[in-house]
Amino acid sequence: MKSKVLAFGLTAATAFAGPAMADKLDDIIASGTLRCAVVLDFPPMGSKDADNNPIGFDVDYCNDLAAALGVTAEVVETTFPERIPALMSGRVDVAVASTSDTLERAKTVGVSIPYYAFENAVVARPGLEMASWEDMKGKVVGATAGTYEAIWLEGQVKAWGAGEFRPFQNQADVFLALSQGQLDATVGTMEVANANVASGNFGDIKVVDKAPMVPDYVALITLREEYGLINYMNLFINQQVRTGRYAELYKKWVGEGVPANLTITGVYR
Amino acid sequence: MFNYSFRWNQAFQSLPDMLQGALVTLEVAVLSMILGILFAILLTSFRLSGNRVLRGITTTWVEVARNTPALFQIYMAFFGLAGLGIAITGWTQPHLGFAVDLRLSPYVALLAGITFNNAGYLHENFRGALKAIPDTQTRSARSLGMSAPQAFGYVVMPQMLRISFLPMTNQFVWAILMTSLGAVISMNSDLFGVTDNLVKINFRTFEMFAIAAVIFYVMTKIVTLSARLIAARLFRY
Amino acid sequence: MFETAMTAKDFWMLVQGAGMTLLVTAISVAIGTVVGVICGIFRFQAGPWWAIPVTFVLDVCRSVPLLIQLSLAFAFVTAVLKLRISGFSVACGVLSLYTAAYCSEIVRGALESVPPNTRRAGRSLGMTWLQDMRYIALPLASRVALPSWIGLSLGVMKDSALIYVVNVSELMKSTKDLITRLQEPLFLLLLCGVFYFVISFPVARFGSYLEKRWSND
Numbered sequence: 001m002k003s004k005v006l007a008f009g010l011t012a013a014t015a016f017a018g019p020a021m022a023d024k025l026d027d028i029i030a031s032g033t034l035r036c037a038v039v040l041d042f043p044p045m046g047s048k049d050a051d052n053n054p055i056g057f058d059v060d061y062c063n064d065l066a067a068a069l070g071v072t073a074e075v076v077e078t079t080f081p082e083r084i085p086a087l088m089s090g091r092v093d094v095a096v097a098s099t100s101d102t103l104e105r106a107k108t109v110g111v112s113i114p115y116y117a118f119e120n121a122v123v124a125r126p127g128l129e130m131a132s133w134e135d136m137k138g139k140v141v142g143a144t145a146g147t148y149e150a151i152w153l154e155g156q157v158k159a160w161g162a163g164e165f166r167p168f169q170n171q172a173d174v175f176l177a178l179s180q181g182q183l184d185a186t187v188g189t190m191e192v193a194n195a196n197v198a199s200g201n202f203g204d205i206k207v208v209d210k211a212p213m214v215p216d217y218v219a220l221i222t223l224r225e226e227y228g229l230i231n232y233m234n235l236f237i238n239q240q241v242r243t244g245r246y247a248e249l250y251k252k253w254v255g256e257g258v259p260a261n262l263t264i265t266g267v268y269r
Numbered sequence: 270m271f272n273y274s275f276r277w278n279q280a281f282q283s284l285p286d287m288l289q290g291a292l293v294t295l296e297v298a299v300l301s302m303i304l305g306i307l308f309a310i311l312l313t314s315f316r317l318s319g320n321r322v323l324r325g326i327t328t329t330w331v332e333v334a335r336n337t338p339a340l341f342q343i344y345m346a347f348f349g350l351a352g353l354g355i356a357i358t359g360w361t362q363p364h365l366g367f368a369v370d371l372r373l374s375p376y377v378a379l380l381a382g383i384t385f386n387n388a389g390y391l392h393e394n395f396r397g398a399l400k401a402i403p404d405t406q407t408r409s410a411r412s413l414g415m416s417a418p419q420a421f422g423y424v425v426m427p428q429m430l431r432i433s434f435l436p437m438t439n440q441f442v443w444a445i446l447m448t449s450l451g452a453v454i455s456m457n458s459d460l461f462g463v464t465d466n467l468v469k470i471n472f473r474t475f476e477m478f479a480i481a482a483v484i485f486y487v488m489t490k491i492v493t494l495s496a497r498l499i500a501a502r503l504f505r506y
Numbered sequence: 507m508f509e510t511a512m513t514a515k516d517f518w519m520l521v522q523g524a525g526m527t528l529l530v531t532a533i534s535v536a537i538g539t540v541v542g543v544i545c546g547i548f549r550f551q552a553g554p555w556w557a558i559p560v561t562f563v564l565d566v567c568r569s570v571p572l573l574i575q576l577s578l579a580f581a582f583v584t585a586v587l588k589l590r591i592s593g594f595s596v597a598c599g600v601l602s603l604y605t606a607a608y609c610s611e612i613v614r615g616a617l618e619s620v621p622p623n624t625r626r627a628g629r630s631l632g633m634t635w636l637q638d639m640r641y642i643a644l645p646l647a648s649r650v651a652l653p654s655w656i657g658l659s660l661g662v663m664k665d666s667a668l669i670y671v672v673n674v675s676e677l678m679k680s681t682k683d684l685i686t687r688l689q690e691p692l693f694l695l696l697l698c699g700v701f702y703f704v705i706s707f708p709v710a711r712f713g714s715y716l717e718k719r720w721s722n723d
Contacts, residue, residue, distance in 0.1 A: 041686050048687060052519070081469040082673075088472065089584030108472045142455060146469030166375060166455035167466055172686035173348075177455070179689070180351040182372050201689040273586040336660075336706035337699050338667035340678060345695055352692035442569065449571035450668075461571060474581040482570045482578060489569040 025228040028093055034071050036062035037078040037086045037095035041172040043195045044253040045098050045116075057253040061115065062096040064245065065220075065236055079170040080144045084109055087221060094222045094233070098189070100148035101219040110224040112233040113269055114217035115240070117260035118189035120149050122211050123197070125181050126204035133209040139184035142166035144174055148216050149187040179203045187211045191254050215260070237262075273475075280476035283467050290463035291484050297451075297459060298444040301380055305387025305440070310426070312392045313399070317421075327392070334389020339447050343382030346373060347454035375456040383447045390440055391433070398432035399425070431504055438496035442489045449485075460484060511688050523680030524701050530676065531663040533598045538605025538662070539655070545606060546613025547639070560610075567607035572668050575600050580672045593672030601669070605662050612654045616647035649720050656713035660706050667702075677701055 028034050038058045040046045046056040054075045066073035078086050083095045087109055098118070101111045122133045130136070137160045143150035145167035157165040166183065168174045171192070177183045179202035188196075193207050220233045240246045241262065250259035312330060315323035334342070354371030362368055373381060402425055410420035430437075449461035456462045464481040468474050545564060549557040567575065580596045583589050620643050628642045629635075670679035681698040685691050 048683075050513070050687075051515070052683075078673075084472050085474055085581065085585065089581070090588055090590060091584065104470065105472075145466055151470065165457075167457050167469075168455045169453055170686075172682070173455070176348060176685065176689070176691060180348065180355060180372065180691075182347070182351055273588070332707060332710075333699070333703065336664075336710060337702045338664040338678065340667045341695070341699055341702060345699070348691045349695045352695075356692060446569075446571040449573045452573075461573065474577060475586055478574050478578045478581065482566075482574050485571060485574065486566055486569045 023228045024093060024223060024226040025232055028071060028229070029069060032071050033074050034062070034066040034069055034094070035074045035076055035092045036065070037083050037092040037097050038062060038075050039080055039083065039097045039171070040077045041079070041170055042098060042192055043199075044191055045189075057116070057249055058096045058098060060249050060252075061220075061240070062094075064240065065094070065096065065233070068236055068239075069232075081146045081169065084221070087223065094220055094229070096220055098218045099221050100216050102148060102151075105221070106224075108224065109221045110226055110230045112220040112222075112230055113237055114219050114262045115237045115246075116218050117262060118191065118216040118218065119260075120152075120187050120211040120213050120216055121190040121193040122185055122187055122208045123178065123193045123205055124185045124208045125178050125183060126202075127181070128184055130185065130208045133187075133211050135208070136163070136185050138162040140164045140166065140182070141185050141187070142168055142174055142177060142183045143186050143188065144168055144171050149189070149211070149213070152211070152213055153187050175202050175205070178205055187213075189216065217262070275476060276473055277476055279471055280473050280480055283463075283477065284480065286463050286467070287460060287481060287484060290458060290460035291488060293458045294445060294448045294460040295488065297376070297380055297383065297448050298441065301383040301387055301444050301447075302437075302441050304380070304384040305391050305444070306430075306437070308384065308388035309391035309395055312388060313395050314421070316392075316396075330385070331389045331392050334386050335393070339382065339386050340450050340453065342385055343379060343447075343450050344453060346382040346385070347375065347378035350378070375451060375454045376458070378454055379448065379451040379456050379459075382450075383444050386447065387440055387444055390443075391437065394433040394436040394440070395429055397436075398429045401432055402428050434496070434500055434504070438493055441492055441496070445485070445489055445492065510690055510693055512684070512690070512694075516684055516688070519680050519684065520677065520697065520701065523675060523677040524705065526674060526680075527663065527666050527676040527678075528705070530594070530597055530601065530666050530669060530674065531659070534601035534605050534666070535659045535662055537598070537602040539609050541602065541606035542609025543613050545610035546617065549610060550614045550617045564603075564607035564610055567604050568611075572600070572604060572665055573671060575604065576668060576671050593669070593674050596672050597666070597669035597674050601662055601666060604665070605658065608658050608661070609655065612651050612658065613647070616651035616654075617643060619650045620646045653713050653717035653720070656709060656716070660710055660713075663706060664702065 022030075036058075038046045038054060038056070040048050040054055040056070042056075042058075044056055046054065046058045049055050054077065059075055062075055063073045076086065076092050078092075078095070078097065080097075083097045083099060084105065086092045087095055098116065099105070099111075101114060105111065122130070122136060124130045136156070141153055141157065141163060142165065143153050150167055154165045154167075157163050166177075168177065171188075174183070174186050174188070175196055178186050185208070190207075190210070196202055197205055197207060220237070222229050222233070247259055250257075312327045316327040318324070350371040350373060354369045357369040357371075406424055406428075407420050410424040411417070415423065448459050451459050452462045452465045457466050460481060464477050468477045471477075545560050549560060554561070576597065579600050580593065583591050583596055624646070625638055625643055628638045633641070666676060667678040669676055670682070675683070677698060681694050685694050688694065
């Protein structure tokens with residue numbers, strides 16, 4: 001059941017239509033700014049420094065993409081749940097926001113090839129001993145509403161038939177609730193979990209186990225119909241890996257070690 | 270431009286879940302009203318007691334409830350109280366050897382927050398209503414041999430509740446609307462929580478919230494209309 | 507318990523948040539009052555039947571949670587109409603309508619409290635409807651309405667805590683941003699509460715003073 005607001009469309013088309021073929025890629029280059037949605041309560045991918053300036057892996061990727069396009073980057077802060085609405089409403093051009101490339105999301109937005117891959121970790125609250133991820137059964141668990149790990153976790157709680165799932169509005173509230181013991185455990189990306197544990201801001205929280213999920217491949221997203229831009233972003237991601245910038249930024253934000261492999265054997269993409 | 274595809278179908282599939290959520294919303298609102306009225310009566314009796322400490326409790330409660338946002342109160346009930354528990358524990362654990370746990374579940378925290386707010390506003394309604402009841406009534410009740418609490422309970426309070434019946438229905442409507450703030454503290458079983466969670470997965474923001482808005486409107490209309498009917502029945506004289 | 511990592515710059519951020527809260531409130535109350543007064547007079551003058559469309563719209567604004575109104579308006583304006591409008595404008599628009607809804611109720615109630623005989627006397631002296639409104643009805647009604655209007659303005663100020671959903675960094679959002687960085691929820695929340703209280707309390711007291719003073723004459 002799709003009905004399109006054509007009446008508006010027709011009047012608007014005559015009023016606002018620019019050159020017929022101009023797409024988002026042209027618009028960005030013409031306007032001279034690339035507006036990226038970035039989540040800033042998600043260190044080391046995105047956070048704020050003491051002067052409230054955005055920093056992190058995603059922020060750098062946004063800057064790199066803007067530099068490649070020859071425009072200036074504008075980082076627009078969003079929460080995880082707000083990323084896609086911000087894109088749909090035209091507040092941002094792309095989201096460089098660690099967005100998992102789920103099939104559900106691809107119904108609404110256009111997804112590039114993966115630019116990063118997370119392992120997900122189970123993090124326990126201070127004072128709670130857990131041996132493995134299965135100890136989450138029957139506990140109070142939570143995550144940021146609508147994220148890849150939240151959907152997985154809610155599914156687990158339903159499958160176990162025990163315990164309780166609580167969705168929070170943003171990543172910061174999840175860790176706040178965890179550190180205050182309102183959650184027994186959460187599932188979050190390994191990088192973020194490690195960064196939060198290391199920060200010492202959240203008391204005695206600890207990483208327990210890997211969550212047995214398919215690796216969480218994250219992609220750049222833009223509007224579904226903007227093939228020109230999606231194509232450009234794919235090449236951009238490829239170039240980042242090829243030139244070693246990917247490994248460089250991994251080292252800068254995540255630490256020593258080998259960054260995740262972004263290809264999957266046995267299938268094209 | 271202007272080519273938003275409405276997917277009402279997808280939104281309507283969630284209607285049963287949302288109606289289920291509406292019941293939870295009503296439940297929280299009703300409980301918060303009952304508790305709110307009880308606390309407001311308690312606060313009123315504190316204020317009339319003449320004891321400075323009790324009066325201070327009333328003043329603090331009422332002024333904080335009326336001068337800070339409901340969102341703040343609910344956030345405080347969930348995150349603030351838990352933090353307070355930890356802070357107190359930091360002192361009691363080494364010195365007295367016990368821990369203080371002030372963690373509330375989202376449901377209880379939401380209920381506590383709305384009750385706190387309700388009690389503050391209802392206290393003011395009651396205060397206005399009490400002004401309308403002549404002092405002579407208490408005095409004649411006392412002269413008939415009633416004790417002060419009896420005079421308040423049997424003579425003054427019923428009238429007070431009747432006079433403030435309409436303001437109370439307004440507060441009830443607000444209580445229903447305030448349940449929407451539960452999503453901020455991870456409440457996901459009430460109407461807003463259910464809707465908000467679905468929106469964050471299927472991104473049909475406009476469609477889903479439009480349906481939720483209609484349900485909220487119908488709920489508040491039912492409440493105000495039935496309150497009017499009840500008032501017409503009860504207070505006909 | 508109260509040793510904090512908060513810097514003067516962080517405190518300034520809260521002050522800016524409070525400034526944003528006040529700015530949005532001022533704009534919304536100003537627009538909302540004008541619209542509310544017009545709607546209130548119209549509803550009073552036109553009678554319940556003719557005013558149904560106006561009453562219905564304003565009634566919806568009072569029966570749907572503000573959080574939904576804001577999300578809905580923002581989604582409609584930006585995603586459906588695809589207009590480039592800031593969250594700030596949407597917040598002001600929604601809060602203005604919200605103010606107007608309650609304000610029209612206050613105005614109508616206040617006009618109804620003016621004794622009809624007083625107004626008839628005015629009209630029989632040859633005053634026009636406009637003169638009667640200007641010199642008799644509105645001055646009398648404003649005495650009844652002002653305390654409620656002050657209460658309404660404070661209500662809008664407090665409800666503006668919800669405009670974080672449309673990405674406006676007002677007091678509550680600034681507080682939450684700081685909590686994210688400093689991880690001192692209790693202290694920062696209390697500070698935020700103090701800000702609201704300091705803004706609201708004196709005005710509320712002034713309102714009840716007016717109410718007391720004007721009801722005894």
